[in-house]
Amino acid sequence: MADGSGPSVAARDDLAGVVDLFGWLTRTELSRALSELAFKQRAEVDEDAIDAAIDLAVAEYALVPAPADALSGGDAGDLADAETEHAEESTALAVGPAAFSTLPEGAEDLPHILDVPDRGVDREALADAVLDRLREEAIEAIGEGDDDRLETLADVTYDVEAWAPVDVDPVRTRILAEVDE
Structure with missing residues (x-):
C-alpha cells in the first residue's frame, strides 16, 4: 500500500468502517483485513504504514481499545488471557467516538474473506x-x-x-x- 501518498485504505474512518463490519477486531485481525484490501486493490502492502495508521486512529479515538468485559462473540473470553508479550497484537479494537465510519472499496467482501465469528460490543x-x-x-x-x-x-x-x-x-x-x- 505504498504509493508515496500514504495508505489510502488505512484512513482512520476507513479503519473504523472495517472494524464496524465485525463489531470489534484485534489489532492483528485489522492489520490482516487491511492487507486483504490492499491485495484486492492491487496495492503494495506496507505493514509499517498499516501499524502507523492503526496507532493514529487509536491516538485520535477513532478506534479504541475495548476491555474484555465489553466484548461478546468469537474469542472475546480468550483476550483476557492473552500472553503479555502478544498483548498489543491481541488488543481488541472497537469503533470510537471520533470516528465517522466509512467503508473502503472492497471492504464489503471482508466478512467472506476473514474467518471472524459474529461479535458485539x-x-x-x-x-x-x-x-x-x-x-x-x-x-x-x-x-x-x-x-x-x-x-x-x-x-x-x-x-x-x-x-x-x-x-x-x-x-x-x-x-x-x-x-x-
Missing part, C-alpha cells in the same frame, strides 16, 4: 473504558505540559459526549483550564 462498558482512558491521558498530558495533546483531548471530550451517555464535563473543564493558562 457493550457500548456502556466501552464508554466507561474510553472515559477512564481519557482521564488518564489528560492527567499525563497535563503532567507533561503537552498543549497539543490537551487540545486534541478537549476535542475528543465533545465526541465522547455525543457518542455515549457519560459525563465528560469534569475532564473537559480540567483540560480547558490547563490549555487556557
Whole structure:
C-alpha cells in the first residue's frame, strides 16, 4: 500500500468502517483485513504504514481499545488471557467516538474473506473504558505540559459526549483550564 501518498485504505474512518463490519477486531485481525484490501486493490502492502495508521486512529479515538468485559462473540473470553508479550497484537479494537465510519472499496467482501465469528460490543462498558482512558491521558498530558495533546483531548471530550451517555464535563473543564493558562 505504498504509493508515496500514504495508505489510502488505512484512513482512520476507513479503519473504523472495517472494524464496524465485525463489531470489534484485534489489532492483528485489522492489520490482516487491511492487507486483504490492499491485495484486492492491487496495492503494495506496507505493514509499517498499516501499524502507523492503526496507532493514529487509536491516538485520535477513532478506534479504541475495548476491555474484555465489553466484548461478546468469537474469542472475546480468550483476550483476557492473552500472553503479555502478544498483548498489543491481541488488543481488541472497537469503533470510537471520533470516528465517522466509512467503508473502503472492497471492504464489503471482508466478512467472506476473514474467518471472524459474529461479535458485539457493550457500548456502556466501552464508554466507561474510553472515559477512564481519557482521564488518564489528560492527567499525563497535563503532567507533561503537552498543549497539543490537551487540545486534541478537549476535542475528543465533545465526541465522547455525543457518542455515549457519560459525563465528560469534569475532564473537559480540567483540560480547558490547563490549555487556557
